[in-house]
Amino acid sequence: MDHQPGGQVIQLQQTSQTLIGKYRRNRKLQSCEPCRKSKLACDHSVPCGRCIKRRCVDKCFYHPNPLTCNRQTTSPTVPAPSDSPSYSFGGSHRLVQSIEPPHGPKFGRPVRFSCREAPAVHRASSAPPLHHAHGHGVVHSEKQSFLGSTSVTSMLTEDLEKLGVPSMDLQTFSAQSVAISYDRITKGCEVLAFLKNNMMVNQFIDCFYGAWEGDVAFCIEPIMKMWLMELWRFHGDVLKSQNPDKIRQLCELIWRNTQSPLIYDGKTSPKQWILLSTGANVRWDVIGLMACYVATAAAAGDSSKRLLAEYQITREAVMSSMVDIAANCLTFCRECEILDDTFLWLAAEYYGFISFVKGDISSTVYRAGAELCSTFLAMGLHQDIRANAKVPPFLAQLRKQVRMVTYSTEISVSAFLGRPPRLSYRYINLDTGYDFTNAEILAEESEFAANVSKLLEGGFNSDGRAGAITFWKVWIPFAILREQILELALGNLCSGRADEIQQKAKEQWADVPAAYARCRDEELHVGAKKTGLTLYGHIIRQSTQANEFLLQRVRFQKAGASAEGLIKVAQQIFKDIIRISEDPELTKISSINTNHMVAIHGLRCAAVLAVELLRQEQLPVYPREPLLPRSQTIQDLSVFVSRLDLILKVEVLHGVFSMCEQGRKVLTRILDKILSPPNAADRPCQSCHTGGYQHAHSQSALDNFQDGMVPSDGGDYLGHTSFMFMDDFNLAIDAPYFGPDHDFRQ
Incomplete structure (x- = not known):
């Protein structure tokens, strides 16, 4: 939003969604076929908002016309990167000041993202409709929460398929889209500031996977490495230069991507699934995971000391800044109301790190654990997880791993605090999946099936490997x-x-x-x-x-x-x-x-x-x-x-x-x-030791120890040997020992 001098707030025109780019002879944008045949207004996007609302996305296409001239747009030259790669964690006030919008009508023009590395890519059918100046719109998307057998929706649709009535056309799922205000753009720019030095981010994440043995992370190392590679390839120059206009446009693109659910099926390969969240499709949950791993690497102790000294930053500064960045990214994803695996990973990693920093008894940690468990259940991961026409095999395996860690962590913390757990084995299918390495998880479908056949009973590996x-x-x-x-x-x-x-x-x-x-x-x-x-x-x-x-x-x-x-x-x-x-x-x-x-x-x-x-x-x-x-x-x-x-x-x-x-x-x-010895008031008086038996007892004991332990200088033997008369020392007497001497004397 642009804050005008008079205090009026004007909503930005948000036109980051890809337009069709085909013009008719009258210089008007071409309409899609359903809108053209119905003689209705079209917003000229792919797919258009009207087709999304009418749930006919598969019919939304633009008929080719040889008389149409393709309007070519040129990308402006990206400014040269900054010479200094250093960045101080925790300080982005200068960047925020540099993106303050100028006062004047020219700021109201549409914002279009352009980058030298990012080609013009048509958005998938899951892309949200174009947001106009008045903000909020409704976008219909996939089912985003689990509804069990006792829900009303289940009662409305159960057994319809068996009776020959398609149920998918009768279901209505809607998600409220988020207007990308100037305040959200500004906060997003603050988050992106930590990616200025890509070399430092890479080194800290390498340190994380080395110090914590990598496979303990929710996001396994090959996925994170590909995310980083594509992020730097598409947006590395923009992130290095931190040009205010470019960063603002990149921030808007990330907001658009985060509002779109990931679209995949059972045939999606691991590489295709990874590319859905990086490069031109980069999302806030991916940025948040990077921040979590940088913070965890800084907390790893000796393994990060060299990096902290090399970049002249303190451990406290890195951890504090990265926690704030991860929390902001989690808030962004929460506002977009898209539940997917990457958001669950971010919630889990954030919960694990702040519990490590603040302790399990913190109320902040308790709330973060509640969000993790709620997301876990809303995604339906408590039920049976299988590779099918909608879920590829590698993703089913990753979900089972997340389920194992989430459940066991919740039970361990509950027992540690002495409170009822939020998750229970009574309502969770705890199939533990396969004992695979990272490479075996991300193998192609045929190789994945071959690796499954080599496993022992119970899904354990046959190599004797312990990971x-x-x-x-x-x-x-x-x-x-x-x-x-x-x-x-x-x-x-x-x-x-x-x-x-x-x-x-x-x-x-x-x-x-x-x-x-x-x-x-x-x-x-x-x-x-x-x-x-x-x-x-x-x-x-x-x-x-x-x-x-x-x-x-x-x-x-x-x-x-x-x-x-x-x-x-x-x-x-x-x-x-x-x-x-x-x-x-x-x-x-x-x-x-x-x-x-x-x-x-x-x-x-x-x-x-x-x-x-x-x-x-x-x-x-x-x-x-x-x-x-x-x-x-x-x-x-x-x-x-x-x-x-x-x-x-x-x-x-x-x-x-x-x-x-x-x-x-x-x-x-x-x-x-x-x-500690008893107080002087509690010590028995000297007269108690004057009895004939006790005096003889003490004298006999001193005589027994005089030759080997007491100096023969004519001094006070009792003064030199009083340290030996401890309450539990019986002086090698053969008589039964019933307890401390003062108890016996009493």
């Missing part, structure tokens, strides 16, 4: 068990149900590949050469043990069971966490994953052990065989507290700061309570 997809396939059945444990924790406990969950967990290990099955019982070696199997092996070991920990805690809290089972599991997990935290080789693979295992799995086990140790210390009579060995537990807790101190110094782990800080304070207070 992220293998891990998720192994974990999904255990994630279902965690949801069942959460049901017991939030509802009414049934002891038979708890036993059933334990039995299912034992049976589930029989279906796990041998490489992961060994992780349950064998200790993973520390200090040896590490591979992806070692990292994922640690994660699956800790995650499955966490299920048993939570189940034992539910039994202890609700059924009054003994704490022995809970303490035993906590000891085993805590022992593994201490070993993981001391493994420098494993930290090199992924320090962030290692620190999160320490902060989450280690902290809750440490809390249980510390509280039990404190309770054990306060017993009136100290047990002969305590649940926790006092010395070893205190040593392990002290090591763990020092590890928490190191985590608190890692600047990128903002999300666990408050949790680690609280845990460090609680554990330190408990250790102080256990190790």
Whole structure:
């Protein structure tokens, strides 16, 4: 919108949609055949708005006429790129000022996008109709949300096909288009400013796929690399120069593309599908995914230090700017109301990153998770996903991977926070798909089918390879068990149900590949050469043990069971966490994953052990065989507290700061309570030691230790040896030891 001096707001003419470009002899634009035969006004676009409204897009065409002169348009020369490729994250105020529209009537002329690399391409049948000066219009598009068997729409159309009545012509789906105002153009230009230095963006994204092993991303590496290549090929010069007019026109093009749903079918190849979202078809969700991966790469720790130093930018500046850009892109897509796979990927990556930065307890993270789950359900990904006439095989596989990660993440976060989950295995088809590499996913249809035939039972690869997809396939059945444990924790406990969950967990290990099955019982070696199997092996070991920990805690809290089972599991997990935290080789693979295992799995086990140790210390009579060995537990807790101190110094782990800080304070207070000597008022008076038996007892003890431990300089033996009289030290007396000495004296 143009803000005139008088305060009047004028809507821009938005004519980015491709016109037919064919003129009649009277210099009027040619009309499509349906409009010409009906003698109705046509907007001369492909397809025209009237044909879209009448749902006859397939009949909208322009009859060739040899007398028509094709009007050729020339693209203006693109300004030379800027010499300086550097860009400071977080600052685009100068760019925003440079695109302020001049006051005057000339700004009201139509805005047409032109670029040296982008040829004139006719839009597909999904293109929105031309927006005129008055703004909003309605564009009919494909079905954009899932409607189940209990919906009214399903009741209106079910079984009509069997009765010979086509139902598609009877359905009405509409999406409200968005008027591209000046405010939206301005915000879009701010977002595009970070793409000025394409070399830096490429390097950070390479760093992301290297540091995070690539295949853990929702958008796999080959797709992102092709998106980047086509983006720079079509719009690289415009993005480098940041010419205000060109950037504004590019921004408008991206808005138009984002309002159009992706059109594909079961025969669409991976390359064709990728090109639907880049180059001349670039969209805001793709730009947002790039920003998310740049931010995640900056947070990757050591792997991004070189890039940060090379471009003289700080980690905080990159992360803050990229989060804002990703949030803006998510808002743009949300306003366009188009639900597709790329929007779901953006919602998932944004949710994952802000939970990493702010922590799962943040209200912002909670809302982002709600949007992810809502989008997941609205796209119908909870139902059976199959390759068919509408969905190509590679896209079905990608959707199954997204479903695995989305469901398991929601269950894990729900158990961590102790709240009901938004997604449930009861209403989701959790087919885990195939254990493929990125190259195998994007293979051609014939090769894809051949790769499927090589897989083992359950869809696991036959090469013995252990990657992220293998891990998720192994974990999904255990994630279902965690949801069942959460049901017991939030509802009414049934002891038979708890036993059933334990039995299912034992049976589930029989279906796990041998490489992961060994992780349950064998200790993973520390200090040896590490591979992806070692990292994922640690994660699956800790995650499955966490299920048993939570189940034992539910039994202890609700059924009054003994704490022995809970303490035993906590000891085993805590022992593994201490070993993981001391493994420098494993930290090199992924320090962030290692620190999160320490902060989450280690902290809750440490809390249980510390509280039990404190309770054990306060017993009136100290047990002969305590649940926790006092010395070893205190040593392990002290090591763990020092590890928490190191985590608190890692600047990128903002999300666990408050949790680690609280845990460090609680554990330190408990250790102080256990190790600190009693106050002077609580010490027994000296007269208590003057009794004949106790005096002889003390003197005998001193005599026994004098030769080897007490200096023979004639000094005060008691003063030099008082440090030995600890509450739990029985001086090698053969008599039964019933507890601390002061308890015995009392």
